Amino acid sequence: MKSYNETLGDFLARVSEPSSIEFVELKNALGRVLACDAKASSDYPAMLTAAMDGIACKSSDIKAGAKLRIISSLPAGSMPSDEVVANTCVKSFTGALMSEGSDTLVPLENLEFTSQNNENYAIIKESVQAGFAVRQIGESYKKGEILLRSGSFIDYAAIAVLAELGIKQIGVYKKPKVALIATGSELVDVGLAKNPAQIYNSNAYALAALLENWGCEGVIYPIIKDNENALKACLNKAFSECDFIITTGGVSVGEFDFMRDFVRQSGEILVDKCAIKPGRHIKIARICGENSKVKKLVFALPGFSYSAITTAILFVRPYVYRLFGAKMDFEKTAVLAEDYELKGQLENFSAASLSVENGKLLISTKGKKQGSSAISTNLLDLAVLLRLSSSAKKGDIVRYIEI
Amino acid sequence: MKSYNETLGDFLARVSEPSSIEFVELKNALGRVLACDAKASSDYPAMLTAAMDGIACKSSDIKAGAKLRIISSLPAGSMPSDEVVANTCVKSFTGALMSEGSDTLVPLENLEFTSQNNENYAIIKESVQAGFAVRQIGESYKKGEILLRSGSFIDYAAIAVLAELGIKQIGVYKKPKVALIATGSELVDVGLAKNPAQIYNSNAYALAALLENWGCEGVIYPIIKDNENALKACLNKAFSECDFIITTGGVSVGEFDFMRDFVRQSGEILVDKCAIKPGRHIKIARICGENSKVKKLVFALPGFSYSAITTAILFVRPYVYRLFGAKMDFEKTAVLAEDYELKGQLENFSAASLSVENGKLLISTKGKKQGSSAISTNLLDLAVLLRLSSSAKKGDIVRYIEI
Structure with a gap:
């Protein structure tokens, strides 16, 4: 044999x-297998984006006590129209694009607001470093980056990424x-x-x-x-x-x-x-x-x-x-928790359990019932298959197969 | 806070x-949560059972060269009718009950067959120990044993056990x-x-x-x-x-x-x-x-x-x-693969990946992109959440949360 x-x-x-291959709606894709690579069609974000609520301004203007004139207010989802010049700012909300000329977001927590002569001002109580709370262009990924490979099982995170790419229907096997x-x-x-x-x-x-x-x-x-x-x-x-x-x-x-x-x-x-x-x-x-x-x-x-x-x-x-075309990485290694005596002469695939002790990944067949190959309860509790072709000692590094 | x-x-x-609670067909129960304990209603197996094809006989008759008269043949699924006495045997098939009086299964591989005066005989070429290839009563489980607890997520192994118990419809949340x-x-x-x-x-x-x-x-x-x-x-x-x-x-x-x-x-x-x-x-x-x-x-x-x-x-x-009512064992430990510097003052939950090296379970944030909390690609590849409320050093044992 x-x-x-x-x-x-x-x-x-x-x-x-x-x-x-067939196409399914993204919301029905969990557990299916991607039949094509998913690639970023543009940088994400494609433009500088505010990561908090606050003011978008020039880093050169930021110091404690600085008073910046608010030239406009920009909610998320809207295209910016005003340019930030020295000593001005645009009130910006989480997810809003950063207005032209701005490079830093000073968050609300660091600000006070005041009005004077029909103009609104933000006063910086506490400064932040240049680039603070700004999502840089391509922070999540760059145009052309392959985010998911054909042959990947689609889990919740893949669903998140596919949705982020705007994909409504997806090719799966x-x-x-x-x-x-x-x-x-x-x-x-x-x-x-x-x-x-x-x-x-x-x-x-x-x-x-x-x-x-x-x-x-x-x-x-x-x-x-x-x-x-x-x-x-x-x-x-x-x-x-x-x-x-x-x-x-x-x-x-x-x-x-x-x-x-x-x-x-x-x-x-x-x-x-x-x-x-x-x-x-x-x-x-x-x-x-x-x-x-x-x-x-x-x-x-x-x-x-x-x-x-x-x-x-x-x-x-x-x-x-x-x-x-999925990646086959079923086989892992762990430390044998107790001596294992090979049953018969053939390579054994025995139900075993994993645990972590003091940073060591231990594999054990303790608690599994001995007997014939009819004992299905041994597979409960997320069992894995300990793989051994000879007897092994406690502490040996051994292979197992994930289920 | x-x-x-x-x-x-x-x-x-x-x-x-x-x-x-509702009842679902067993074949639709994968991923659902059991709403009752699943208990063995009888020993399994309930009677001694042949684990291989061969002859059921008395261990006292087994020795190399012994010649036992075959009194009948018993396929799996049939109730035995004949009693095995000294120097006789019942030809028995995998899964068949052991006939009364027998305690050991000598497998086909160890046998030769012969006929004489209209009687069939099995000749034992190689002996086996008493009880060989016999599933003992209750080998899988004993009557009353709780096999699955209410609140368990039903995985393939739970399905196997529920089917084994004969359950067609199952109460789930x-x-x-x-x-x-x-x-x-x-x-x-x-x-x-x-x-x-x-x-x-x-x-x-x-x-x-x-x-x-x-x-x-x-x-x-x-x-x-x-x-x-x-x-x-x-x-x-x-x-x-x-x-x-x-x-x-x-x-x-x-x-x-x-x-x-x-x-x-x-x-x-x-x-x-x-x-x-x-x-x-x-x-x-x-x-x-x-x-x-x-x-x-x-x-x-x-x-x-x-x-x-x-x-x-x-x-x-x-x-x-x-x-x-499910068990919450989301938190595990691993060895930090490289120094981790706390971001801000609050407890960090950072996307991280696990690997095993030389028996050690390592957790690493390497390869994860730095930036805002908008980077969902960090959750790909079966990421976990590294949990730290202070900076930590390579080699420290740290907590993480499974996803």
């Missing part, structure tokens, strides 16, 4: 179709539609009664949630019992309705593992096993639907919930990110 | 109405509907033309995105120019349509700062300024709408984008979490 890195690298090298097919005679859908030998289908729901986080739309198909014909019919339906398919269960070595046989017979196998724990039986193949020449991907993931989720994180997420 | 901690504490002590009103004569809505003195309204969009992350629904109202009557009319409309209101702009000391006057005149002021930079002019009040005796909250945030976002994080988020 090949290592995770090698398996993933080989797999990604063989898939490259980028997702197609279409959400890949992903069929989620849970297989196994022991599975029952949530909300229904079951016998003690049966369990609820949690994989389809968990994967749909993960896919939503990854900018995709998961479509949950009915559970397929261990029946080859039902499986084929469902896969064909999913094939015609979705961009790619994820199945869970049926990839191991038993005689009910129809998914294993299906992808081996019908597909161009891209991944067949990988040296990871959990998930070594994972299979990924390209298959043709009935009456179709188009090939689509099937990720045949193992059935235990922790295995299904982990292998989706290890293989489906990088694939989706590749479709979006 | 009071400190942030004191201001927030006093504010939260005066608001306590919990959000009301209703999404508070939040009116977003940007004020300022300089503002123009995205997609429209503007003059060089105008800027686009980014606050409403950014806040709507933040609120979505916080389990709320932001409703963007039309921009209000600096006009007291238009402002009052809009506030009254928002008052009747939403659960609470956020305005941006108009809270400072100038004569166009109508929001300041409005909340001071019409509201029961809960917060009036706070010793923070940015955002010291923030105001929070309870107001009555026209023709209403119900009081609702208005958060009057400053107008510059970085200030508006920061004050929303500092005050609106804790309020929302309080409505949900």
